[in-house]
Amino acid sequence: MRTDASTGPLIHVSLVAPITGLIVPIEQVPDPVFAQKMIGEGISIDPLSGTLLAPCDGVVSTLHPSHHAVTVRTADGLEVLLHIGLDTVQMRGEGFTARVSVGDHVKTGDELIVFDLDKVATNAKSLLTQMVIANSDLLTSFTARTGKVTAGSDVAAELSVAGGEVAESESKGRSVTSAAILVPNLTGLHARPAAVLANMAKKFDSRIQLQRGENQANAKSVVAVMGLEVGYGDKVQLVASGADAEQAVAELAVAIADGLGEEGAVPISEAESDAASASSKPAPRRRSDDPDVLLGVSASSGLGVGTVVQIRHQDITVVEEATDRHQERRTLNKAIDRAGVQLQALEDRLKREADPSKAAIFAAHQEILGDPDLMDIAASAIDKGKSAAFAWRRAYLVYADQLAGLKNEVLAGRANDVRDVGQRVLEEITGQRSEKAELPAGSILIAEDLTPSDTATLDRTKVVGFCTTGGGASSHVAIIARSLDIPAVAGIEPRALDIADGTRVILDGAKGTLRLNASDEEVERIKGRQARQAERRAVELAAMNEPTDTTDGHHMEIVANIGGVEDAQNAMTNGADGVGLLRSEFIFMGRASAPTEDEQTKIYRDVAGSLAPGQPLVIRTLDVGGDKPLPYLPMPREDNPFLGQRGIRVGLDRPEILRTQVRAILRAADAGARIHVMFPMIATMQDWRLAKAVFEEERERLGVAPIPVGIMVEVPSVAVMAPQFAAEVDFFSVGTNDLTQYTLAMDRGHPQLAPQVDGLNPAVLRLIAQSVIAAHAAGRWVGVCGGMASDPQAVPLLVGLGVDELSVSVPAIPSVKAQIRRLSLVTCEDLAARALELDSAASVRALVPLDDDDTTDDTTTSDAPEPLTP
Ligand code: PEP
Ligand code: MG
Secondary structure, eight states: OOOBGGGSSEEEEEEEOSSSEEEEEGGGSSSHHHHTTSSOSEEEEEESSSEEEOSSSEEEEEEOTTSSEEEEEOTTOOEEEEEOSBSGGGGTTTTEEESOOTTOEEOTTOEEEEEOHHHHHHHSSBOOEEEEETTGGGEEEEEEOOEEEOTTTSEEEEEEEETHHHHHHHHHHOEEEOOOEEOOOTTOSOHHHHHHHHHHHHTSSSEEEEEETTEEEETTOHHHHHHTOOOTTOEEEEEEESTTHHHHHHHHHHHHHTTTTOTTOOOOOHHHHHHHHHTOOOOOOOOOSSTTEEEOEEEEOSEEEEEEEEOOOOOOOOOOBOSOHHHHHHHHHHHHHHHHHHHHHHHHHHHHHSOHHHHHHHHHHHHHHTOHHHHHHHHHHHHTTBOHHHHHHHHHHHHHHHHHTOSSHHHHHTHHHHHHHHHHHHHHHHOOOOOOOOOOTTEEEEESOOOHHHHHTOOTTTEEEEEESSOOTTSHHHHHHHHHTOOEEESOOGGGGGSOTTOEEEEETTTTEEEESOOHHHHHHHHHHHHHHHHHHHHHHHTTTSOOBOTTOOBOEEEEEESSHHHHHHHHHTTOSSEEEEETHHHHTTSSSOOOHHHHHHHHHHHHHHSOTTOEEEEEOOOOBTTBOOTTSOOOOOSOGGGSSBTHHHHHHSHHHHHHHHHHHHHTTTSSSEEEEEESSOOSHHHHHHHHHHHHHHHHHHTOOOOOEEEEEOSHHHHHTHHHHHTTOSEEEEOHHHHHHHHHTOOTTOTTTGGGOOTTSHHHHHHHHHHHHHHHHTTOEEEEOSGGGGOTTTHHHHHHTTOOEEEEEGGGHHHHHHHHHHOOHHHHHHHHHHHHHOSOHHHHHHHSOOOGGGOOOTTSOOOOOOOSOO
16 A cells, blocks of 8 residues: 655555455445445455465455455555455355454455455355445545456555545544443343344444454344343453444443443443353253153242143245336335334333333344344345245344354353244245134243243233243343243253153243152142132232231231332232332333433323322332443442442432432422332432522422421431431331341342341341331331331231331232231231341241241242342
8 A cells, every 4th residue: 555645635546456256346246235436435445366465565354254355444444344255254264264353454465354255256146245345435546457456466446535534534524343241141242232233333333343252243233232142250342433433332331331221231340251251151951860850940839730832933934036127126025114114013012001111022022123233134044035034034143043053052042033033024924924823721832942922922821831942031032921921931852742641740930940740739739829829819919909907907008119100000909008109210221311300200290090099109209320230321240239329329419310300200299199209329418408598499499398308218328327317307218128238238139148148137127227216216217118018927017106108019019008908017016126136137037927828839839039239
């Protein structure tokens, strides 16, 4: 390459031929991506040799994992992409050998890739090899030579860049690489975070690559990102080139470090990263020695007793060849559009009916549907004369197989999502739809794999459980099963597929087992218990609107913990006396930007309007932080996020967020319910006073009448100083999830410590007791809104400690009410007094035994406790 800056404002650049052969105008390349210069200006060469050389001096900035494409970045910031053949990506590296790695400095004429010319000629669509300027916006002229060229010596193209603009072009179009980012997602960059990343990346014009080790993927392609097999703790880098490269890298790097909006993704340190990569081997499949017990892994807990129905997917027949490629393209596009409409409808329905995480799976499916790489493969097969159905099926199966072959179990599990989306489109193209078998009541389905779509549309009145030989505990199928409350086992021993239809089995979702030949006695015992639980539930529901008074006339308010409008409506149909905790962070999650004041006002008004007039509605201000990150609220990485910027600390650090929310809440104050405001994670009097001052300023500015303002008791310092706080706040609500973790110094989500993180520990009970005494002395009320309020062993103790209100999960409302109606205050007070004197949570639990049907024993319901985090 020759750079001549002395000729005035223009810099002239000569690119030598990267390969020996005949130059072909780029417009004649039979691939629209190159012919229509979608990537940029360039030339094509019909090669006579299998050696690709550097056309200029520079740095290798990308190298495709299949080694058929490489980019050299010049010192002037030009990105010269060299692409061997057409459709060579499908050769998956066979016949290609890279002589360089990303980051290598190369000189004109250095070897980049050698390849087997014959193999490419037989396996690819074309041998034509392209040299393209990926950031052609920097060019002021481009002249391609013609005729035969010899690699490394003949000039193949000349171009110029505006000299005065080179400096500017560096900032306009230069390539920017981020620092290494540690991926905090426990299950790596699987479909959902990959979809979030691709969506965010698409906002930028720049070309953005995600790099892991030597491999790179288009950050705008979900499938490509998934295919990069990024696991928990892996180091990745972003490489962007284009006008907005810097902004793209800055924003996306923060979003990746924060977990791309995924719950449970906590930014990690280097040490954790190293430990994670050392232990990321998938667990071996379990095998049982007992012929009557088949082992798998728990996908969704619960117990199902029923008869086997084997599910087999039917193959769709497709014709391979087609004559009119335009018609085939139209057919494919229409089928994709119809599948998109179906997925959107499914997402909307699930959003309305169930939890948003399930709906998000189908949002991720829509991303797969729009994946540019998937589409490219299908489109080029159509251009080679294949039918839409054949081309599409080959494209999605190639991708699914690539994913299935990955070492990371979770990413491999996503192959099922690609097949599900692929099958949906294929059915649309061919009009052949898989027959849904007529299921008898009490069916337990057995399949190699069910798709997320199959699972989401299961008839819950007929299906009492399912198991699959494929999949794992973190597959989307498992997530859907949990949200539908269907017992499910994944990765079951393959002999399950040989069990005859109609065989009676017991599926234990929690243990991950399928049992054959259970005795009649055992089946009867389980059915009897299930029937009694169902009967009791019906009785409790029938009484849900009766007052919750103990046998000696002490009244309790039973209110709901909710995350939004749907929960509020469900709370009402379960007999809630109001809402004791609206976790407002749910309104901020799963979005690309924070909700505006008007959006929030509408949501708070809708929630208030769902309640009976005059019922209390306690809105907790945003409770996010290092432990619950938001993609659009970048937080510095913290070593101890539970002890760092969390809850009200975030609101005080970024007062505009708190002020906007407070104004929105105040503007909903006349919407029906009695609105209260509550601040999370208060630790000091200063926290409270600063937050209260913000609230009062906004209230006075809006001219709204005073409303009650309270605090969460989640940090032991508040319980210890309860008298000082009670003198100023309007109410306390005890967050036992956090109060327990901070009192015992045990992470509430820690898998090994879980059995010990028990709010019935007398240390926690004593803090609750002293909070109640201080509050009542000052004439304030106390609620409990942590998980303890729904625990049947804790309820009598909380009543006995004098708590005024229990705020519980929506399904628990009728049973907590019924339980309190069976208790007497005098007995509860006695139990509570004795519990405070005991020395462990276990001895407190022994003091308050459960009813028989509430007990979880090994052979029946061994469901894991509800996680404490939302
Ligand atoms: C709690 O800590 O008990 C609580 C209710 O808050 P969250 O679970 O949302 O942290
Ligand atoms: Mg909390």
